[in-house]
Amino acid sequence: MAAGSEVYVLGGYQTDFARNWTKENKHFSALMRESVRGALEVCEIAPEEIESAHVGNFAAELYCMQGHLGAFFTEADPAFSGLPTSRHEAACASGSIALLVAAAEIEAGRYDLQAVVGIEQMKTVSSDVGGSYLGTAAWYEHEAEGISAPFPKLFGKLGDEYDKRYGLKDEHLAEISKINYSNAKLNPNAQTRTWYMNKEHALCQTDDNPAIGGRIRIADCSQVTDGAVTLFLASREYAEKWAKGVGKKLSEIPRIKGWGHNTARLKFADKVAESANDQYVLPHVRSTIASAMKRAGIDGVDGIDGIETHDCFTTSEYMAIDHFGITAPGESWKAVEEGWLEIDGKYPINPSGGLIGAGHPVGATGCRQVLDSYLQVTNQAGAYQVEGAKTFQTLNIGGSGTTSVSFVIGV
Amino acid sequence: MSTPMTAAEMRKILASRKIERVVVLGANGTMGFGSAALFTTAVPEVTFLARSKEKAEEGLAAAIKQVRSPTVASRAKTGDYENDLASAVAGADLIFEALTEDMAIKKDIFDKVEAARRDDSIVATVTSGLSINALCEGRSDSFRKNFLGLHFFNPPNVIVGTELIAGSDTDPAIVDFIDAFSQLRLGREMVRTFDTPGFAGNRVGFKLMNECAQLAGEIGPLLVDKLVGPYTGRAMTPLATVDLVGWDIHRAIVDNVYENTNDEARETNKLPDYMAKLMDKGVLGNKTGAGFFKRGEDKSRLVLDPATGDYTPEEEIKLPDLGYIDEVSAFHRDGRYQDGMQAFLNAEGEYAKIARGVIAGYIAYAFERVGEVAETIDGIDRIMGLGFNAAPPSVLVDAFGAQGVVDMIGEAGLAIPSALAEAAKTGKPERFFTHRRINIGRFFVAG
Numbered sequence: 001m002a003a004g005s006e007v008y009v010l011g012g013y014q015t016d017f018a019r020n021w022t023k024e025n026k027h028f029s030a031l032m033r034e035s036v037r038g039a040l041e042v043c044e045i046a047p048e049e050i051e052s053a054h055v056g057n058f059a060a061e062l063y064c065m066q067g068h069l070g071a072f073f074t075e076a077d078p079a080f081s082g083l084p085t086s087r088h089e090a091a092c093a094s095g096s097i098a099l100l101v102a103a104a105e106i107e108a109g110r111y112d113l114q115a116v117v118g119i120e121q122m123k124t125v126s127s128d129v130g131g132s133y134l135g136t137a138a139w140y141e142h143e144a145e146g147i148s149a150p151f152p153k154l155f156g157k158l159g160d161e162y163d164k165r166y167g168l169k170d171e172h173l174a175e176i177s178k179i180n181y182s183n184a185k186l187n188p189n190a191q192t193r194t195w196y197m198n199k200e201h202a203l204c205q206t207d208d209n210p211a212i213g214g215r216i217r218i219a220d221c222s223q224v225t226d227g228a229v230t231l232f233l234a235s236r237e238y239a240e241k242w243a244k245g246v247g248k249k250l251s252e253i254p255r256i257k258g259w260g261h262n263t264a265r266l267k268f269a270d271k272v273a274e275s276a277n278d279q280y281v282l283p284h285v286r287s288t289i290a291s292a293m294k295r296a297g298i299d300g301v302d303g304i305d306g307i308e309t310h311d312c313f314t315t316s317e318y319m320a321i322d323h324f325g326i327t328a329p330g331e332s333w334k335a336v337e338e339g340w341l342e343i344d345g346k347y348p349i350n351p352s353g354g355l356i357g358a359g360h361p362v363g364a365t366g367c368r369q370v371l372d373s374y375l376q377v378t379n380q381a382g383a384y385q386v387e388g389a390k391t392f393q394t395l396n397i398g399g400s401g402t403t404s405v406s407f408v409i410g411v
Numbered sequence: 412m413s414t415p416m417t418a419a420e421m422r423k424i425l426a427s428r429k430i431e432r433v434v435v436l437g438a439n440g441t442m443g444f445g446s447a448a449l450f451t452t453a454v455p456e457v458t459f460l461a462r463s464k465e466k467a468e469e470g471l472a473a474a475i476k477q478v479r480s481p482t483v484a485s486r487a488k489t490g491d492y493e494n495d496l497a498s499a500v501a502g503a504d505l506i507f508e509a510l511t512e513d514m515a516i517k518k519d520i521f522d523k524v525e526a527a528r529r530d531d532s533i534v535a536t537v538t539s540g541l542s543i544n545a546l547c548e549g550r551s552d553s554f555r556k557n558f559l560g561l562h563f564f565n566p567p568n569v570i571v572g573t574e575l576i577a578g579s580d581t582d583p584a585i586v587d588f589i590d591a592f593s594q595l596r597l598g599r600e601m602v603r604t605f606d607t608p609g610f611a612g613n614r615v616g617f618k619l620m621n622e623c624a625q626l627a628g629e630i631g632p633l634l635v636d637k638l639v640g641p642y643t644g645r646a647m648t649p650l651a652t653v654d655l656v657g658w659d660i661h662r663a664i665v666d667n668v669y670e671n672t673n674d675e676a677r678e679t680n681k682l683p684d685y686m687a688k689l690m691d692k693g694v695l696g697n698k699t700g701a702g703f704f705k706r707g708e709d710k711s712r713l714v715l716d717p718a719t720g721d722y723t724p725e726e727e728i729k730l731p732d733l734g735y736i737d738e739v740s741a742f743h744r745d746g747r748y749q750d751g752m753q754a755f756l757n758a759e760g761e762y763a764k765i766a767r768g769v770i771a772g773y774i775a776y777a778f779e780r781v782g783e784v785a786e787t788i789d790g791i792d793r794i795m796g797l798g799f800n801a802a803p804p805s806v807l808v809d810a811f812g813a814q815g816v817v818d819m820i821g822e823a824g825l826a827i828p829s830a831l832a833e834a835a836k837t838g839k840p841e842r843f844f845t846h847r848r849i850n851i852g853r854f855f856v857a858g
Contacts, residue, residue, distance in 0.1 A: 013847075014848075015850055015852075016849075016850045016853055019850065019853050024853070024856050024857060025740070025743075025744060025856065025857040025858055026743070026744055026745075026746065026857055027744050027745055027746075029745050029746060030743075030744060030745050030746030030747075030852070031746070032746075033745070033746035033747070034746050034850065034852045038850070042847045075745070184598075185597070185598025186418075186594075186595065186598065188600070188848050188849065189848060189850075193571065193598055194568060194569050194570075194571060194598070196448070196452065196478035196479065196480045196483075196568060197452075197480075198451075198452060198480075198482055200482040200485055201480045201482045204480075204481065204482060206481055208479050208480055208481065343418075344422065381418075382418065382848070383418050383421070383594055383595060384418065385417070385418040385419070387418070387419050
């Protein structure tokens with residue numbers, strides 16, 4: 001990114017992912033309003049200051065019978081009347097896509113301060129119905145129609161592909177699950193904070209941990225979650241002014257130092273066929289990560305202090321480990337065995353608990369990853385703080401590795 | 412400690428000693444097996460002890476059922492006091508007492524613990540309000556130095572809010588260690604409260620519930636639970652909570668507070684006579700199938716008549732016009748909590764006034780307890796929010812506005828706590844509740 005088009009992250013707010021908004025008898029508008037107003041308050045920004053606003057959301061039309069989500073900004077505060085708003089969708093990467101567009105508008109010089117909301121309310125329907133809705137993130141007619149729990153099955157196949165090419169042991173996947181659950185216990189807004197988990201449980205093959213898609217068991221899965229995250233992105237000019245107002249130096253305010261964005265073919269079988277001769281199982285994901293690092297001027301994974309990755313299933317985190325370059329392709333198990341992924345390890349992954357531990361409100365996840373990265377590099381992550389973190393990288397995936405987006409956030 | 416420890420500080424403290432063996436005494440009780448299950452998430456060996464091996468096995472089975480994982484068993488041992496306590500306690504790094512809330516019974520087991528424990532082992536009690544100092548009175552220096560209250564709320568695996576209570580002789584390093592261990596290993600939200608009857612959580616929380624029970628004697632349980640319902644900032648209505656907790660537990664807590672404190676609201680902690688009478692007949696809440704409410708054969712809800720002890724189908728009870736509650740709930744539904752609470756503040760009629768009186772009493776009582784049960788209002792706020800799942804007093808003050816709260820407390824004929832009078836006068840602080848990462852909206856449930 002050119003020096004003149006720096007994009008700063010001023011902070012944000014996350015709703016507690018353990019909350020069930022249907023049980024609280026609350027409408028989508030409450031979820032959005034709480035996260036927007038929470039962020040304004042935490043960042044000490046007056047609503048009048050926001051110049052444009054974006055919503056990242058996957059499927060509110062299905063889950064909540066509600067579209068036209070950008071317009072709900074006007075319900076969050078009267079000052080938003082007249083604000084330019086829009087909504088963005090790319091399945092589970094929707095939040096990151098909204099951030100990319102907002103950042104691009106700042107780089108283009110259109111606006112100096114943007115609000116970005118990632119949001120999904122999913123507990124409005126049964127798990128069967130919800131599973132089918134999620135199937136629309138794949139090529140529904142080919143990969144999801146008439147299939148129960150289509151996504152666990154697709155990511156089970158990712159594990160099978162690793163197994164075929166390099167060998168894969170379930171105990172390594174169980175360890176990934178255990179770490180995410182343990183980290184989530186330290187995160188006040190994690191969904192599984194009070195759930196029972198240990199490695200033996202993640203490995204156990206009983207009714208308490210049934211298989212739902214090939215090698216994927218319940219403990220391997222991310223969660224069905226209600227949640228919203230609001231972030232503020234700003235130009236250098238606005239960030240400078242804001243920093244002064246809150247008594248900070250500009251150098252303390254994190255920036256989006258790099259980004260990557262890529263799309264692969266929709267069907268999982270097509271992706272795998274394309275990568276048959278590649279050392280990476282999902283080369284487009286690898287390319288997304290690498291281009292974000294390159295734009296940030298970072299030469300590989302040793303240049304970052306931690307990762308918030310898309311562990312929609314343990315197999316996707318297993319894939320991320322070698323795709324980030326922590327190990328050679330096919331050797332992700334080494335990082336698991338060496339304890340590198342823990343909060344105080346060499347390459348911490350998902351100190352927040354990730355999608356498995358913190359929860360996965362589909363459209364909010366990309367924003368949640370950036371917010372957690374922001375908290376890490378500003379030393380505000382509390383009990384899950386990675387000591388001394390200055391640079392974090394995210395990986396957010398839509399579909400079965402179809403859309404991928406990565407951000408490098410750092411001070 | 413007024414400033415919370417950082418993650419790095421906690422990790423350092425945690426590395427200073429090991430908790431590898433925990434013994435849970437009274438492991439067949441609800442708090443015993445629930446806490447034991449929680450310990451198995453972090454500790455390789457947890458010994459469930461009870462009066463008999465059979466009872467301890469029942470506790471283990473209940474723990475497995477509660478957390479729905481057979482893997483609890485792989486980290487658990489069981490035994491009884493007579494044959495197994497001495498050896499288990501001798502090998503334990505942490506001894507966790509969860510016997511019935513009776514000073515004599517607890518002291519009796521501590522005789523056995525003291526005889527068997529190592530000088531460096533930590534002894535914690537889960538008492539919900541008995542005096543920590545009294546519980547370790549007369550014990551050895553090493554016992555008193557290593558003894559503290561670790562008050563989990565029920566169910567321990569679900570409710571993260573936890574009180575940590577030091578006695579006069581507790582080593583501050585032990586308090587810091589258990590704090591760090593509970594946060595990092597058990598995922599708890601720790602609140603340090605003072606060694607006073609009921610500590611902070613039950614002192615403030617049960618006061619409201621008992622006041623509601625008193626009120627039920629006049630206007631009936633159904634109306635009370637509507638008036639002090641979810642819209643006032645709680646996940647569960649007060650009398651349904653008393654039924655869930657059990658009338659016997661409720662009584663033990665309010666009796667302890669009533670007998671051992673003398674504050675401005677003492678009479679609100681007096682157990683209503685009708686409850687005592689019904690308890691003599693075996694009414695204890697959900698555990699006996701009947702309390703303020705019970706289920707009919709067709710699962711429909713029946714409501715207690717406190718005067719007669721009879722039950723009436725809910726739909727046969729005539730309630731006054733409570734339209735204002737729908738108005739408040741409609742605001743909550745759209746996330747407009749402040750607007751909702753303003754509507755509550757401005758609602759007309761005697762019943763809205765009764766509801767405001769209870770909430771005003773809760774807020775005033777909490778603010779008057781600052782310095783007595785916890786160092787600051789923040790401790791009371793966090794235990795109410797994270798232990799009771801009820802709107803912390805400060806969250807309510809922020810929603811009503813300081814002047815609004817002062818008016819409410821005045822309307823209820825109560826004295827205005829000085830911090831609130833000051834805030835109404837000066838407009839400072841603008842916000843009482845300043846936790847950036849605790850959602851305040853979760854406390855306001857719509858209808």
